[in-house]
Amino acid sequence: MALKPFLAKIFARNIYHKTQAWASNPIETQRKVFKDLLHQASKTSFGADHHFDQIKTFDDFAKNVPIRDYEDLKPYIEKVVNGEENILWKGKPLYFAKTSGTTSGAKYIPLTKESMPFHIESARNAILHYIHETGNSSFVDGKMIFLQGSPILEEENGINFGRLSGIVAHFVPKYLQKNRMPSWETNCIEDWEKKINTIVEETFDQNMTVISGIPSWVQMYFEKLHQKGGKPVGEIFKNFNLFIYGGVNYEPYRAKFENLIGRKVDSIELFPASEGFFAYQDSQKEKGMLLLLNSGIFYEFIKSEEFYNSNPKRHTIGEVELGVNYVLIISTNAGLWAYNIGDTVQFTSLKPYRIIVSGRIKHFISAFGEHVIGKEVESALQEAIIGTNIRINEFTVAPQINPKEGLPYHEWFIEFENEPDNLDDFADKLDQAMCKQNLYYDDLIIGKVLRKVVVTTVVKNGFQDYMKSIGKLGGQNKLPRLSNDRKIVDLLK
Template sequence: MRIKVLAAKLLAKKVNKETQKWSSKPVETQQKVLQSLIKQATKTKFGKDHHFEKIKTFVDFAQYVPVRDYEELRPYVDLVVQGKEDILWKGKPIYFAKTSGTTSGAKYIPLTKESIPFHIQAARNALLSYIHETGNADFVKGKMIFLQGSPILEEKNGIKLGRLSGIVAHYVPNYLLKNRMPSWETNCIEDWETKVNAIVEETINEDMTVISGIPAWVQMYFEKLQEKSGKKVGELFKNFSLYVYGGVNFEPYRAKFENLIGRKVDSVELFPASEGFFAYQDKQNEKGMLLLLNAGMFYEFIKTDEFFTENPKRYTIGEVELDVNYALIISTNAGLWGYNIGDTVQFTSLKPHRVIVSGRIKHFISAFGEHVIGKEVEHALKDAMEGSSIRVNEFTVAPQIAPETGLPYHEWFIEFENEPNNLEDFALKIDEAMRKQNSYYDDLIVGKVLRTLVITKVAHNGFQEYMKSIGKLGGQNKLPRLSNDRIIADKLKSL
């Protein structure tokens, strides 16, 4: 086991040196990536349609390749799905990551032999970065669990398809196979509640050292462990030292996790998606995640307040500023070109480039022109809970445009673990924190266009019931923090 720890530390040192090299030359690194992508795709249908042979600079690229979302790129994707070659990328993809789009139905995101290794490498390097910084490599001796989708794959016109987490399960390095949990059989269980119960049975007596997954679903796992054992998770797993997560902000869950675990553990945040693995937390005491500039992806950024205007400016890595909200646009070695992934980011550091995920370009509230984003509601809730015993399991926010009486307001649906003594006082604290962050919202309150927010309590496991009712319980499914309509709100009220 000591050999395994030593090997991990040596590899961590090597990877850190490589990371320093490319992250210290961000513009040069991204220019090389763009040139490589264009060169490899010049003879594809997309490359011919968009004059790749004429593209020498980013200015050329922006001239010939428009920003598109999935629906706009779909005519090309449909050809790839039909089994046609050399459409978006040379040859055929080796997988499709199948995701459920809100407007597009099923979405098929191509994964190629060039792109897959970067997904695996980034996840590995996130752990190695943590080892290099902290010197803690003892967790490699214990068991690791990754709560994910089923690895069972379907096939469409000779190309395998499944959820991204299920696809990457086929690429677990040999040296991790003995440490990895749950078993293949348990991972293949489709029903999420049945699966979590089986994972509890398999892991409850093991030496779990690393646990990874979306906070809401790991919380469910922890609660079932505690229910079955009568012990805190940290007592049950004495060597549990690292929690790895991605997809949502962990801060609203942190207090609840520390209570379930019984102590603090280090955490590492990831920013993975079917379209690419974009960033990971490289420092425990620095805000943000290191943007992966050498991972087969070229990044562009559009300011969110300009995004819906005609011909908004497209910024490259050398032009971005701190604390500005940007829509993230990518071009990749899986054949996505000028692709709007839907996530918004803010830079917390430019040397090196670190980002936080600030929300979704389509997940916001601006029913009255307030432009509220996910980062703001999460921070407001955190600020309101600071120094109290209040704990929240889950929440979402929607506008109430036509209340039966009084002014319109923002309605916060919150599932509490520990409720505040006075719900109205707690709502006022959240409201004050929102007004400090968002001047538009403050103006609407002052101008008596809106009244202060209203909290609607959601019953225990209410959000799980909601996700189950729409067929999205478990796996990598996430509850939107914000909606600009009442679809989720009305469903929650009807449960």
């Protein structure tokens, strides 16, 4: 065995045992994080405003620190952006991860010297857990590609800012620098289509072993590789055997990916965000991702159905239940306090605590009280294509409240790689699967409040064209799986 794969196995074993130490003592681990966060931020403006010096218990914290989203926290963040110190966290942040999507435009999420290492270590540890469990470490000698945003940063008031993936690019460990692709110059290309074409040219004749990115954009890369080589990606990259992804559920893409690759490859799911690195898949055998309880993040959980109540119950890690849909609330060593990141999760295991991302609290369909979430539409689609040769490129779902005739319905906009032989039969399967996923939806179908789903086909590259039209082609941008209005689908049409 070559030296690097051998050392990787030793390193992987050490990290596995360190993980087991905190994962087997979750409540105490979170208690220590909670106390440390309050202590380090006690002399900040936010800490003074919310009486951190008087907070002794979680109940004290919940009484003093209300749940906030970005807009609520914005007055504090604006002070930090303007260069003021000791506002949300001690000193100044190292970086701002700049993202879009709020009503007021850009969001600036702070990254501090305390929080930044966890973004790097968590991605690394996900790979090391895979090595420890499978014994496969040969890929570390090959080339690895991480499809990401530009690493070019701007500076304002002494703080650099850019896309999270671009910031992380500055922290690639030295032992991976020779393996990492694409080149720095290519990574700096802003135009996504030009960037992908250049990456194809750079990587085509390389020994690629690991490929990472959001599935929809990796799919675009694979399609262009296939166009250039005229054969499956797995034949172009004979040693490619590990796909690392995050941001969206891989399952709707899996059949298309396996067709493009020409064989199955192992995969690792990550749950990173600008606000923190929350979880990674620690096992190929178990469902869900290990929630990172020792990474400078204190977690709270609010049941989704109670979230919009005037005073919803805030649960800590020791109070969560399996299978319940929770809104994820975080307090971090980057200075976010009782912060609603907008994601919903469900626990698949309590020993250790593993989660799946079930959707977004603002991305749901409840035009008729059904409250359908992202996990349900993804699971229904997966069930509908089992045992068929149907392959899906992309999809989204929206309600049709005022049809020209007949009952209202949920409309599924799907870009097929392989269309069903009979679209009506496929819609029937999809509707039956949705009825299993959501009892309220089933009641509405039975009660003839809704009629069965309608499937509308989207032309090839229709979703890519939509994302391009709104300036969100590539990078870390994701298409919402479902919406409670028709803003997205009206543009698609």
